Amino acid sequence: MTERICVGAIAGAFGVRGEVRLKSFTSEPNDIAAYGPLWSEDGKRLFTVRLTRPVTGGLGARLSGVETREDAEALKGATLWADRDKLPALPDDEFYHSDLIGLSVFDAGGVLIGTVRAIYDHGAGDILEIFGPGRKQALLLPFTRAFVPTVDIAAGRIVADPPEESEE
Template sequence: MPTAQICVARIGAPHGVRGQVRLWTFTEDPFAVLDYGPLATKDGKRSFEVDDVREAKGHLVATLKGVASREDAERLNGVELYVARDALPDTEDDEYYHADLIGLAAVNAAGDAIGRVVGIHNFGAGDIIEIAPPEGATLLLPFTNAVVPTVDIAAGKVVIELPGEIIGDDPTAA
């Protein structure tokens, strides 16, 4: 079985003319990308070593070994960078890597199946858990203790307390 990978950063647009790139990190400490050694693409075909980083507004500006021109940097825009899951620090109780939650069964408090976790998102107002039921559209729910009171990775499940209604929903509206 291949080692699980965790996306720790995404390369953005070039910064300047000497090959620097904007780098959005998904680690608690943005500078941790320097600690993991070479970062690879999801398919593992390319790897990049972060030579230097500095903080900018909302992101880092990074120098990657072998990227020497703006044209080189432009070709990397949007590339996601991964590390092996086992290279990351262990989590504390009630902490999870998003990748650890993907694929877990979603059940209600009685243990009845709701679906499977297919994603964790954050659009700026907090984490959202995406559940794919056996049929129909996926459910996007707040990833809060009220809606997701139990995460049991060892048992392979999350318990979901579905909200009774969502403010603004009007089933009679056309």
């Protein structure tokens, strides 16, 4: 299976003729339609995307094979995935979230902090969720140069400088 990157999600139906409300995860939201047909997460369905109009909370879109409001509602929450080779190459200091998940995170002294389990973006910048040995709860670390000076995808590791944690 070709490696794929999540580029959007279906937020629900829009209108009565099978249009969906699409949430784009691309840096330019309208680019989601330019990455060729998009796959369902399980790779069993392929959708051609045609954007129709901006809507509250996303984009209105027509997906191939989605003809009725019921078809569109059934897809609510589904993610859409593009083949990696259809996506633009990123500059050296930018990364696709899927490339970071699973990487080992070490402090500057080489001590394992944990593994990136998820990445969150609540509007003020990305946050890495790191979980690892001896941790009772995940470490949430801002994904900035100050806290994460080194990302080496090829070596499968991140060097981080987390703030001191209290022993509560």
